[in-house]
Structures are given as structure tokens and as C-alpha cells.
Amino acid sequence: MAQLPIIVAPDPRLEAVSTPVEQVTDEVRQQLDDMLETMYAAPGIGLAAIQVGIAQRMLVIDISREGEEKNPLFIINPEITWVSDDDQLYEEGCLSLPEQYAEVERPAEVKVSYLDRDGRQQELHAEGLLAVCLQHEMDHLDGILFVDHISALKRNMILRKLLKQKRLATAG
Numbered sequence: 001m002a003q004l005p006i007i008v009a010p011d012p013r014l015e016a017v018s019t020p021v022e023q024v025t026d027e028v029r030q031q032l033d034d035m036l037e038t039m040y041a042a043p044g045i046g047l048a049a050i051q052v053g054i055a056q057r058m059l060v061i062d063i064s065r066e067g068e069e070k071n072p073l074f075i076i077n078p079e080i081t082w083v084s085d086d087d088q089l090y091e092e093g094c095l096s097l098p099e100q101y102a103e104v105e106r107p108a109e110v111k112v113s114y115l116d117r118d119g120r121q122q123e124l125h126a127e128g129l130l131a132v133c134l135q136h137e138m139d140h141l142d143g144i145l146f147v148d149h150i151s152a153l154k155r156n157m158i159l160r161k162l163l164k165q166k167r168l169a170t171a172g
């Protein structure tokens with residue numbers, strides 16, 4: 001297991017559309033395990049492969065709380081097969097947009113079909129935080145960040161702040 005560096009916005013790699021995983025190999029499982037370790041260390045509740053520079057359609061999620069039993073989900077080539085009519089608002093954050101938060105409106109419930117870590121077809125009906133996290137991670141696979149769902153004014157404020165932080169970090 002290894003921790004991987006997380007890409008921070010603004011970075012063109014975060015805008016890439018990831019490609020489907022062709023086969024769930026041991027290499028893919030190793031990458032998923034490294035992603036999970038990276039996510040737990042951050043700490044975060046989800047991580048898409050592109051956030052660690054792997055442009056493949058896979059992600060890990062664990063929304064269990066501190067002190068609760070861990071419940072990692074390994075999700076490969078996910079597809080949304082159904083969304084609810086009703087939406088929910090949730091204050092989102094992102095490991096690639098550190099310390100930036102905004103309310104995002106998304107369908108309250110989704111059904112997602114995907115391959116698990118063993119390459120088996122699965123379907124999941126999610127609501128609440130799991131539905132938020134799944135949609136947030138699946139957006140990453142298409143190069144979309146949560147700030148793409150908010151007003152241009154708020155988005156530009158956040159992106160300018162992050163750009164400034166990058167300039168400061170690399171100045172010298």
C-alpha cells in the first residue's frame with residue numbers, strides 16, 4: 001500500500017475525461033488500495049482516480065464515521081441508471097479544492113451500476129451523503145468539479161483563491 005499525492009486545482013489534469021477500465025486486474029486493485037489509503041489519510045470520504053493522476057473510471061468511497069466500522073466501496077466504470085425527481089442541497093468540499101466549500105444541489109437519490117473490486121457487476125441505490133458523494137466522484141470522472149455546479153461568481157472566487165495559494169507555494 002502507498003499514499004499518492006492528490007492533485008490540487010487549478011490543474012488541467014482534473015478536467016480530463018477518464019477512460020473506462022477494460023479489465024479489473026491486480027494492477028487496478030493495487031491502484032484502488034492505494035487510493036483508499038490516500039483517502040483515509042487525507043482524510044476524505046471519497047476519491048476519484050483522476051485526483052491522483054490516474055485517468056481511469058474508478059473511485060473509492062467510505063462514508064463511515066470515526067469510531068464506526070470501516071465500509072470501503074470500490075467502484076469501477078459506474079453508470080447512473082436512475083435519479084430521483086427531488087433534489088437535495090449539501091455543503092460540499094473536495095480534496096482537490098482544499099478548504100473550499102459551497103452548497104450544491106443534486107438529485108437526492110440515485111441508482112448506480114458498476115463493477116466491484118472483484119470485477120463483479122453491482123447495483124447500488126443511494127440517498128443522503130452516499131448519493132452526494134457518488135455523484136461528486138462520478139463528476140470527477142468527466143472532469144467536473146463541485147464548483148462547476150455553483151454560480152460563476154462563487155466559482156471564480158474559489159479558483160482565484162486556489163491559484164493564489166499555488167503561486168505562493170511555488171514562489172521563491
Ligand code: GNR
Binds near residue numbers: 090
Ligand atoms: O472528502 C470529501 N468530502 C465531501 C464532502 C461533501 C461532499 C463531497 C465530498 S467528497 C470529498 C473528497 C473528494 O474530493 N472526493 O472527490
Ligand code: NI
Binds near residue numbers: 093095096140
Ligand atoms: Ni472531489
